[in-house]
Amino acid sequence: MKRAMRFVTFFICTSLTLVLMTPLALALNRRTHLTDFIASTKGTTGGFQATTLASTDSQGIPDLISSSYAINMSLYFGKTVKDVQDTSSWILDNLKTTDHGFRIGAGETKASMKGMYLAISALNSTGMINSLGLEFRTWITNQRNVSSGGFSDEEGGITTTMATYHAIDALYSFGNTSLLLSYNESLNFYFQNCSNSDGGFAEIIGQSSTLEGTWAAVAGLNRLALLVGFTLSDALNVTKTLQYVSQFYFSNQTDDFNYGGYGTSGRATVRDTYYSQKIYSLLGEDNPKKDQVQKYLLSCQNSVDGGFAEKNADASYGTSSVITSFFAFDALMTFDNQLGMLNEEVWFLPFDYVLLIIVLAIIIVVLAVGVRYYRKHRD
DSSP states (O other), X not given: OHHHHHHHHHHHHHHHHHHHHHHHHXXXXXXXXXXXXXXXTBOTTSOBXXXXXXXXXXXXXXXXXXXXXXXXXXXXTTOOHHHHHHHHHHHHHHSBOXXXXXXXXXXXXXXXHXXXXXXXXXXXXXXXXXXXXXXXXXXXXXXXXXXXXXXXXXXXXXXXHHHHHHHHHHHHHHTOHHHHHHHHHHHHHHHHXXXXXXXXXXXXXXXXXXXXXXXXXXXXXXXXXXXXXXXXXXXXXXXXXXXXXXXXXXXXXTOTTTTTOBOSSSSOXXXXXXXXXXXXXXXXXXXXXXXXXXXXXXXXXXXTTSOBOOBOTTSOBOXXXXXXXXXXXXXXXXXXXXXXXXXXXXXXXXXXXXXXHHHHHHHHHHHHHHHHHHHHHOX
């Protein structure tokens, strides 16, 4: 009888342990969830779309922003250049314009500086930038406003800090360092004219500072500083710039929805948190709120599909997107370039039929072994 009781106890304990361990064994960490999400947004043509939603609207159509950001993240997470070269080919085949620029989406007609910047980033990452001739570099220089020193998003347009940063980075990726050196003085002059007394930078000369304009100016000046050899403290007031950024931080610990993030529209967003954290990083400063910022960004990873999403006003998740995921990814890289925080296992796989079959199979195997053991050792 004692043997029978020992068997029953052994069987129950073993069965419960295995059943409870099954979902743990199948749990995915943050990194795997994110890489699965990125892969799910790739279309059959090679381009990446913004979300995993299958639809006929813009959310279901591949675009340059999503494709360029997806290439960047995919290569970091272990994909090879060969795995994403079809995406670069898709960009070359579908998004070039007749005037040798790049448009954001296949349905658009005009090229933009942002399109050029993103296309060059993607092509440079996959070793295909040499397929672009000098005419594409000429397209960039044609968007330069000689009087202001800045660049516009399209020929004849208004110069902006973002377009100017995109032009600087695109020319740098092209290897046109001598041209950038010749532009250095006028570019610094342009950024100085965009700076305001509050420490921030305007997107357009004469306007109020914005977080996006400040990030673009700091990023552009940082690229020039690395190239020319000056320090950012020579080009801007680091203390005042960080004071400008800090005003957008949500410090109320009881506000679970916003705490740890940055925002300019009454609530924290991944985008604004990205701009803010990147400014700290580019200026070589350690964010005193880095732990809370990291927690905020991780809280924006959607447990349903693994992508990152902006939170809705009711604290629910919005739609995960490649763009928001990239902002979170790149901001988190400033804390740990190995992204160790993504190794955390926080969610289980949905309990579907596959998981049910696995659990049942485990129970059957344990039961069969137990019956044989019992028959062999019963009193």
